[in-house]
Amino acid sequence: MLLAVDAGNTNVVFSIFDGETLRAKWRASSDSKRTADEYAVWLTQLMTLEDLRPADVTEAIIANVVPAAAYHLTALCESFFQAKPMVIGDPQVDLGIQVRMDRxxxxxxxxxxxxxxxxxxxxxxxxxxxxxxxxxxxxxxxxxxxxxxxxxxxxxxxxxxxxxxxxxxxxxxxxxxxxxxxxxxxxxxxxxxxxxxxxxxxxxxxxxxxxxxxxxxxxxxxxxxxxxxxxxxxxxxxxxxxxxxxxxxxxxxxxxx
The missing domain is CATH 3.30.420.40 (ATPase, nucleotide binding domain)
Incomplete structure (x- = not known):
């Protein structure tokens, strides 16, 4: 299953996809000081309520607009789900669209x-x-x-x-x-x-x-x-x-x- 993380300035949304099916999603307030451990305690407990286990997650992807949160979200994926995440904005991640902007x-x-x-x-x-x-x-x-x-x-x-x-x-x-x-x-x-x-x-x-x-x-x-x-x-x-x-x-x- 895929862990998809949308980290915005106000909220961070965590979701689990089974193929193209959205199995569950949870929302937390954004806090750049929140550590991977803190995210993990909160998220893994919520997963159990949906009959999901950390071992079910094999892949991850992150969209993040809060630079200070990048390390902790990446560490969450790697340490607690053993999944190296794709990160939107990394050169190796192809969005499949052109971006016709000056920058x-x-x-x-x-x-x-x-x-x-x-x-x-x-x-x-x-x-x-x-x-x-x-x-x-x-x-x-x-x-x-x-x-x-x-x-x-x-x-x-x-x-x-x-x-x-x-x-x-x-x-x-x-x-x-x-x-x-x-x-x-x-x-x-x-x-x-x-x-x-x-x-x-x-x-x-x-x-x-x-x-x-x-x-x-x-x-x-x-x-x-x-x-x-x-x-x-x-x-x-x-x-x-x-x-x-x-x-x-x-x-x-x-x-x-």
Whole structure:
């Protein structure tokens, strides 16, 4: 079985694939100081709840955007699962797509993995929106090439910035408010955060399509994807396992090669 690890700035997602079947996945908060031993204690206990053993894992692959966590995640795979991991970004790992950027080495590993999975499942050209630590809009060409993107602050961080900057404004939950026009402070904040980001999504998608000059599908992934997808028709599909499936596809292609 394959251990696929998606390490982001906010969360680390561990998943187990049996062939192309996603058997289980677990999420932990990102902490670059967390050691391989600490990960192992947590992960192996969760595996037992799914009737999985460390010995079941024979291969591993990692997409990581937190450089300080790289050593511990690699050590986890090698020490506790006896599997030398493929690492997205290593020269010997072929993504199978072109990266048409001025500096391809600066593109986040998760964004490239998303491009692989999105093109495999939905074709192209398309826009893949990832509601993660940042809200990213990634452009995938008809041939699967990564052609660029847009990076915006996440709704969570915008909400937190508003709370920290204004003494009389509270923290609010990101959710669809009953009305656009708020009749009090909290409803007004919720409306601005929610409908403001709906406007950001629709506006950026429209401008990307206009500049690209072709019809483009739009898919979304990440924690807030379902919340925002229900409010706008521009998002045509929500795929919460996009990155994990991309890791599985890349591993299969490289293992076969």
């Amino acid at each position: 391809p080495e600066n593109v986040g590993a998760d964004r490239l993995v998303n491009a692989v999975a999105a093109h495999h499942s939905y074709g192209g050209p398309l826009i893949a929106i990832d509601f993660g630590t940042a809200t990213t809009f990634d452009i995938i060409g008809p041939d699967g090439a990564y052609e660029g993107g847009v990076i915006a602050p996440s709704a969570q961080h915008s909400s937190e910035a508003l709370y920290r900057a204004a003494a009389q404004l509270p923290r609010v939950k990101i959710e669809r408010p009953e009305h656009v026009i708020g009749k009090d402070t909290v409803p007004g904040m919720k409306s601005g955060i929610y409908w403001g980001y709906v406007g950001l999504i629709e506006g950026l998608v429209a401008r990307i399509r206009e500049e690209y000059g072709q019809p483009m599908k739009v898919i979304a992934t990440g924690g807030l994807a379902p919340i925002y997808a229900e409010a706008t028709s521009v998002i045509e599909a929500v795929d919460q396992d996009l990155t994990l499936r991309g890791l599985c596809l890349i591993h299969a292609a490289n293992a076969g090669a």
